[in-house]
Amino acid sequence: MRREAMIEAVRAQMPEKRWSHTLGVMHTSVELANRFGADPVKAEQAAILHDVAKYWPVDRMEEALRGEGRGLADDLLDYDKELWHAPVGALVAARDYGVTDGDVLSAIRFHTSGREDMSLLDKVVCLADYMEPGRQFPAVDKIRELAEHSLERALLAGFDSTIAFLLEKGKRIYPLTVAARNDLIVRLNREADRQ
Numbered sequence: 001m002r003r004e005a006m007i008e009a010v011r012a013q014m015p016e017k018r019w020s021h022t023l024g025v026m027h028t029s030v031e032l033a034n035r036f037g038a039d040p041v042k043a044e045q046a047a048i049l050h051d052v053a054k055y056w057p058v059d060r061m062e063e064a065l066r067g068e069g070r071g072l073a074d075d076l077l078d079y080d081k082e083l084w085h086a087p088v089g090a091l092v093a094a095r096d097y098g099v100t101d102g103d104v105l106s107a108i109r110f111h112t113s114g115r116e117d118m119s120l121l122d123k124v125v126c127l128a129d130y131m132e133p134g135r136q137f138p139a140v141d142k143i144r145e146l147a148e149h150s151l152e153r154a155l156l157a158g159f160d161s162t163i164a165f166l167l168e169k170g171k172r173i174y175p176l177t178v179a180a181r182n183d184l185i186v187r188l189n190r191e192a193d194r195q
């Protein structure tokens with residue numbers, strides 16, 4: 001699907017406020033992609049589609065994950081429903097929007113949870129979702145500051161804030177986010193040792 005048609009179709013899937021968030025993620029994804037050497041066209045496409053399934057009814061998301069999406073995120077069904085829209089979004093992007101690029105589909109699929117060994121594009125879109133201009137939460141200024149120089153340090157601060165928030169609320173933590181955080185720490189330590 002062409003860019004403009006995709007934008008209009010996704011916009012129709014969500015309330016105005018969420019569309020403003022999506023516009024923010026588009027803008028920030030392109031900015032981060034240019035800053036850190038990712039493909040800005042892919043970054044923007046993943047950003048356009050990242051929340052396409054956000055307003056699906058829960059039973060529809062569950063049906064998609066148990067049906068055509070089986071094997072994609074089976075373990076996720078045990079965790080907070082807030083996380084489901086990301087892999088469902090990747091399914092929708094491929095099926096209804098004709099996205100075939102694996103990098104783009106991966107960035108949509110992992111934009112909320114993260115994962116171990118995240119690709120450059122995964123990191124860009126996940127971080128953009130944390131720090132787009134409309135986001136307001138205690139750690140966001142620190143995340144934006146870190147993102148001036150380090151994609152990994154900024155994303156780590158993002159995961160830290162999500163994990164701290166979940167701990168505070170007494171909620172369960174989907175382990176892939178913990179794995180993503182641990183992996184970033186190992187990589188950052190390795191990099192520091194090399195310097």
Ligand SMILES: Nc1ncnc2c1ncn2[C@@H]1O[C@H](COP(=O)(O)OP(=O)(O)O)[C@@H](O)[C@H]1O
Pocket residue numbers: 051054079080082083111112113129162165166172173174175176177178
């Ligand atoms: N690892 C996790 N385990 C459980 N809940 C999580 C995890 N990561 C994120 N969440 C929750 O998922 C919700 C949606 O995340 P958010 O990134 O704000 O949404 P969106 O992807 O739509 O922008 C948040 O309430 C967040 O706390």
